[in-house]
Amino acid sequence: MAEKTEKSVVCKGINIHKTYWRGKIEVHALQGVDIEIRRNEYISIMGASGSGKSTLIHILGCLDTPTRGEYYLEEKRVSEFSDDELARIRNQSIGFVFQEFNLLPRLSALENVALPLVYAGKKRIERIKKSRAILEKLGLGERIHHRPNELSGGECQRVAIARALINEPKIIFADEPTGNLDSKTGQEIMAIFDKLVEEGNTLVMVTHDPDIARSARRIIKLKDGRIGDA
């Protein structure tokens, strides 16, 4: 149990390994990562390309499973969850923002944001109300009926952020969220993330950019699948 003065642990990975097989060759993407994330932390994960950043954040976001090691989310072992429980955790407890937005092209901004609410079993009226509110908060009130191909990159990423936030997750993961954006738009997106942390959210973000990483309160450096010295 966390001590009174310390903030509680949201998730914790112990000796996490991930091995891929490319034909007969083993690729050790993660080789024993220990990590602990507390509530309202703002962590930035950095490292060279291929150092395992995406692999790690996918495991932390319950989108993938480690080959070896244990991962706990709010003190529960993720490896013990059933497929349905994992789906519910991805739906309720985790918000994930991708570099390439990953919006459904045939759905409007509003419908994309509402998608997690569909799987949460929320009624249509409630879905629309909530999604509209969060899009308005992110400055997209005029764009709710546009499809992704009618939106700029920055707008798409804001829709994706709205979707990640819609179920009020315990923790938000973002994998190079500004990687596909120009620097000005990237700064606007970063401002949104900064504000989210101010509001009490927990955020883990992968980035290449040292300037961006600087706004984080803790930086984790990955090298060849291990956490290196800062």
Added chain:
Amino acid sequence: MHNILESIALALQTFKTHKLRSFLTILGVIIGVSTVIAILSLIEGLNQAVTGQIRSLGSDVIYLTKYSMVRRGPAEIEKIARRRDFTPDDAIAISRLPSVAATAPVIERQWNKLKYHNKESGQISIIGSNQYFSKVSNRTVQSGRDLTESDVAHRRNVGVIGSKVAADLFEEESPIGKELTIRGKRIRIVGVFEEKGAFLGQSMDNFILVPYSFFEKLFPGKTLSIFDRAFSTYSIHIMPRPKKLDSAIDEVRELMRRRRGLTFDKPDDFELNTQEMLLDIYHSITQVGFVAIVAIAAISLIVGGIGIMNIMLVSVAERTREIGIRKAVGASNRNILLQFLFESVVLALIGGIIGIVFGILLAKLISAVSPLKAAVALWMVLLGFGFSAAVGIFFGIYPAHRAAGLNPIEALRYE
């Protein structure tokens, strides 16, 4: 669990984006369901017509003939032809049996043309019988009178005509009292039977009934072909007393064996046919039809189903990224499974509905241009629905299962 209407809407959405592909996919189901509906409704129509027809022959009548009306297989014409003919005397003897209510000896000949002034009929039947003919064949005289005992006794040249003959030869005029000529002999019309309608396009009212004693004067001598000797000699139509069908059959058999001098070791040389037997034989024929339908249905629906499975596998592959996104935001395996299963079921059901409509139209078309009458029943429509839904589920489950089992990250990485 998200709600069913939205799942259907989602499924329909994907068809809107692939109209032609979806249509080609369900073509197999459309063809399968429509053929089955068309054939089933035609068989059902035939069933109703035949059953009604056999029933309208007059209930519980026994037909004493030289040939079997129901036995299938090669008819042994020569053997049947050699059997002794029945005579009106046989009919008189049978009519005295305790379980028998009425007996009519019936002999029939086709006649090519009947003329009256400048009008002529097509081919008609000339039937020789007695005053009980109308009773055993469930007919009533509409105008004029029926044959009488004395017509038969005095070999009177009188006739009662079917309503079609009346319409063809006399139109609006009353045929009663008019005279027709057959083989140089004049026949005075004394009555007209009520209309019975058509069966399989064949009018049942195209005949003239004369006393059998007069019929023998019309067609004397033994110039019969072997075929006629087998099938066109007297048959005897017997109406049992109420609830006495079985004992009437026994009594007639007993009597006829005696009259024909059959010793106990000899088989019957005559046949006693009943309506039940006619219905049975008919049903055993249509049973074969039903088996054929099931085979057609099975084959076409399997072909249709494979088409659906194929297109669903393509759809799953194309939408791998979509599946990854949905899973990443919280769709469970079951959500994905149901989404794709819904698509294949909706696809198959659309095919089924189009097939049902087509099938009904096809049956109506056939009814319009042929003597067959289609009878579409609710159970056929439900069967069409059920079949196509089952095809959708059966052939959709594998692609849907594949979609559901995808790992979210691998799905998201799919190009």
